[in-house]
Amino acid sequence: MIDPEAERKEILRHYRRLLRYAKPFLKDNDAKIIKKAFNTSVEAHKDMRRKSGEPYILHPLAVAQIAVEEIGLGTTSIVAALMHDVVEDTEMEIADIEREFGSSVARIIEGLTKISGVFDYGSSQQAENFRKMLLTLSDDVRVILIKLADRLHNMRTLDSMPRHKQLKIASETMYLYAPLAHRLGLYAIKSELEDLYLKYTDTETYKDISNKIRQTRSARNKFIKDFIHPIEEELRRHGFKFAIKGRPKSIYSILKKIKKQNITFDEIYDLFAIRIILDVPLENEKAACWQVYSIITDFYQPNPDRLRDWVNTPKSNGYESLHTTVMSKSGQWVEVQIRTQRMDEIAERGYAAHWKYKTENSVAESALEQWINKVRDMLEGNTANALEFMDEFRKNLFVEEVFVFTPKGELIILPDKATALDFAFEIHSQIGMHCLGAKVNQKLVPLSYKLHNGDQVEILTSQKQKPNEEWLKYVVTSKARSRIKEYLREERKYKSEQGRLLLEKRLDQLKIADTNANINKLLAFFNVPTLQDLYYRVASGRIDPKNIKEVIFTAAADKPSSILDPKSFDKEVQKIRGVNSDMLVIGEHTSNMKYKIAKCCNPIPGDDVFGFEEGDEDIEIHRTSCQRAVELMSNYGNRIVKAKWTDQQELAFLAGIHIKGTDRVGLVNDLTKVISNSLKVNMRSITIDSHDGIFEGNIMVFVNDTGHLDKLIQRMGRVNGVLAVERFE
Incomplete structure (x- = not known):
């Protein structure tokens, strides 16, 4: 039974908590x-409930709370977070919000409101939504920060959702x-999102x-205490004001x-990191960090x-x-991390903390600003479809970096594994387009040369040089990829014409009519999928x-085909594997839907x-922990179908086992005995490689x-000499 009075008190408790956190930075009218905004949202959502049954208003309140407490945003963001679902769920329009709350709030909410309308076939609604949200990056980064707060709250309350959702x-x-939280420097949020992902996909x-982390907690705490004891004493002796935290790594990173x-x-040696946070003035930061490093390495040998x-x-x-480790x-x-309070806040709160320190420290700010400007360029100059765009965008998110220099000594930061060609495009698109090769540290290198920290790079160009397909294999930056693709698209269009x-x-010479039937015969004869491809091949001389x-x-057009088409081939394989259509429950009921087992993860x-709905009829079955699954579920959520195994008669499925251990005579014999004798398992193949007394095999x-x-x-793990046995995909 719902108690309205208790619910009202609960809502007010959350609201007051929000105000308590916001109080330090509230100005005149805030x-x-x-x-x-709170009253508007309460009114708009008054009859709505979340899947868990609680009043809907608790969600916007929680998002606003995360925005303030965990990301460090201010009043405008609180207002936008409180009303982020109002336009989507009620009659209220963006114009109404602008009139009541001003253009900043209206623009943020517009960025947060899902896109609706018609989509190209093969594009994905989620990718379109995400692209729209990213386009607001050029106006206001707060859109994305509030979106992250919204997503974090949804992930924390995912229990009440149905499994496929x-x-x-x-x-x-x-x-x-x-990846986006990582790129915006929100490490705490990024780690929590990864852990929650794991909680629901691989429980x-x-x-x-x-x-295991819980069981080792007390031993770990004692270890940390013993480890930091001598360091603490020495830091105090030097007059440092500091705090020391020991925290385990996230479950996902483990x-x-x-x-x-x-x-x-x-066997994981650095299950946790010890963080030393110094309270020192800005101008002493670098010196203080290195001094503390020197104190630590007096006690412990660094790697x-x-x-x-x-x-x-x-x-x-x-x-x-x-x-340092x-x-x-x-x-x-x-692992020991040494930083100051300012650095720690930037590490925990990322982008939002930069604004706070913007006047004092413009260096770190500019690096993030540069990245955001790069994303803007990419967004504005990108003509690819939404899914291709998403792929490009993701490549830009999780990257380590390489620091290189121009001939005049200017520092250029590129993603790890960037090549001389990426460097050329980074300097200027036209230099990239005509790049012949490069000199790295005075030595000639090819375009595909991977840059290393500290390389000094000079680009060689020629007006005759033009991009080709090969170039896409050795560029990693999105700027280079999109410029090359754009050129190739134009080139292909011109060639096709x-x-x-x-x-x-030629058809004119042969007096053959340009009909669909005749064109289809041509396509079939040259085994070309589309008319455009045919034109292109004719123009390029192939x-x-x-x-x-x-x-x-x-x-006669109809030649009998001796080769099975892929679908029949899959069916034949499944016949041999013994997979039949009543082994899985797909969707809400057992049905004779045709399905195939995904080769990427062999469930x-x-x-x-x-x-995953492949076509009108076909369903492909994946493991939820499969690498490809993440991409399918995030881009084509509407084509995901629930599936679970039914209790079946004994059937055989192919699985891979990876094994590692110390080599000895007769080991393979012992392993095969375990496999064939004790469990009546048939083995299809075995490959074992031995090196310096250690063997590894599949x-x-x-x-x-x-x-x-x-x-x-x-059982295989009990064989003498075997150190590790695990399933592989």
Whole structure:
């Protein structure tokens, strides 16, 4: 039973909490404006409830709270956050908001309001929405910061959503919002979004790692205490004002490390970082950080390969800190981060904190501003469809950086793995278009040369040089890619037009009519998918017009095909694998929908799966933890179908097992015995490679389901000499 009075009190409690956090920066009329926005939102959403059953107004309140408390935004953002869903859900128009609350608020809310209307086939509504939101980046970054707050609250309350919605929202978050938070320097939010993504897409792994972190907490706290004790004393002796925090790494980053380095939880050496935060004036920051570094390394031996100096050259999202990894007395590596209060606030709150320090420190600001300006250029000059655009945008988000210099010594920051050609486009589009090669540190290098920190680069050009398809293979910056693609598109258009004229001329000579039937015969004969492709090939000389002869149009068109088309081939494979159509429940009911098992992740019964509508009839089944799934669910949420396995008769599915250990005579024999004798598992292939007494290998086996596979992995793990066994995709 709903108690209106209790709900009213709850809403007011949240509202008062918001005002408490906002109070320090409120000016003359601000409290009134916030109250007005709150009342407008309460009225607009008065009959609405969230999926969890609570009053809808609690969502805008929570978003405003995150904007203030966790991102550090001010009054305009609070007002916009409180009303961010009003236009979408009620009769109120943007014009009404502008009249009542001014143009800043109206513009932010317009950026946050979903786009509606007609979309191209093959584009995606989410990608279109995201593109629209990013276009507001050139006006007001607050749109994106509030959108991140909105997404963080949705992720925190995802429990009440149905499963397929959970997967779609979590994947979209991982695909776009976590990288965006990272790029805007909001590390705390980025880590929480990643962890929540894992919680909903791979719940078991999430629980497993969080339990292990919990179990090791007291030992970890004791270790941190012992580790920092001598440092604290020394810092006090030098008169430093400081705070020390020890915090475990996020669950997602631990899992990433386990997968990337192929190690177990217990083998991760830097499960946590120790952060020393100094309270020093701006002008002493650098000196103080290095002095503290020197104090730490007096007690503990540093790993020279793990020193990261972002104090002298901040990351382009403004992050400043000095990181070192040192060897503790107990033989464990520990990462220590040294920074000041200002740097810590920028690291936690990212973009919003920059405004606070803008007058004092324009260097870090300008790096972020530069990135935002780059995104603006990319947005304005981009003619690609929304999905291609999204792909480009993402490439720009999660990047490490490389610092290089022009011949005159000007510093240019490029994404990691950038090449000499990227550098040329970075200097100027025209220099990129005519780039022949480069001199790096006075030596001639090809366009594809990957730049290293500290390289000094001079670009060589020629008016005769033009971009070609090959160039796309070795550029990583979005500026270079979009300029090259644009040129190639224009070039292709021009070539196609020439090809059309040549083809028409040839058909004229042969006195063949330019009908659809005749064109289709041509396409079939030369095995070309589209008419444009045919024109292009004729113009570029890959198809010689002389080879277009009368016989093509008179010969019987229907040749019997001996090759199975891909769909029939898949069906044949599934017949052999024993997959049949009543093994999965797809959608709301068991139906005889045709489906195929995705090759990218090879799901087997027991795996958490979902269906993806490929065409009108076909459904492709993926594991929810599949790498491609993130992209599909975030870009084509409307084509995602619920799917789960039914209890089935014993059938065999192919699964891959990766194994690692110390080499010895008879080991392979022991492994194959476990596989074939003890569990009646058929093995399809085994490859084992041994090097310096350590072996690594992959085994492909047929199993019934995940339980069967887990048993097999456990038994293989008991074989003498085996150190690690795990399933791979």
